[in-house]
Amino acid sequence: MATHNDLGQKGEAMAKAHMEATGYEIMDENWVFGKAEIDLIAYKAGVIIFTEVKTRTGNAFGEPEDFVDARKQRLLVEAADEYIYLMNHQGEVRFDIISILFDRNNNHTLKHIEDAFWPSAY
Template sequence: MAIHNDLGHKGERIAKAYLEEKGYEILDENWVYGRAEIDLIAYKNGVMIFVEVKSRTSVAFGRPEEFVQKAKQKQMELASLKYIEIMSHQNEIRFDIIAITFKKDNTYTLNHINDAFWPED
């Protein structure tokens, strides 16, 4: 497996543990619909949360959350609509980003951005 894939999986494990610690229920991980993948789907207080996890080892080219661009947001929207249909969810939804920056000493910073974006046409 490529190093960047290892980093991504490590970030997703950290993000999942973080959300669970904060009282979120994890409904799905790496949920795929068509060409879109949603890293984590969580649930808390009646809200279904679609989470994109971005991990980086440096911010030299930008913070991890800056890499969740409009095309990715649109793909997440399409996948989320199908998931909502399957689950018959009738309440609020939101899209979050969890950005993780790893340091050389294997520590990291985690930035959880609630309601990070709303996909637009």
């Protein structure tokens, strides 16, 4: 497996542990619809949270969260729409990003950005 895939899986495991430790219930991981994959789908206080995890080993080209561009957001929203339909969820939804940045010494910074973007569909 490629190193970047290992890094991504490590980041997703860290993000899941962070969410569980802060009171979120993880409903699904790596949920796929069409061309989109939602890394983590969580539930807390009546809200479904669709979470994109971005893990990087440097920020020379931008912060990890900067890589959730408009195209990626559209794909996430399409997948979220299908998930909401399948779950018959009538409550609120939210789109979060968890950004994990590693330095050269393998230390990391985890940033949980709630309401990272708000699609016009909602």
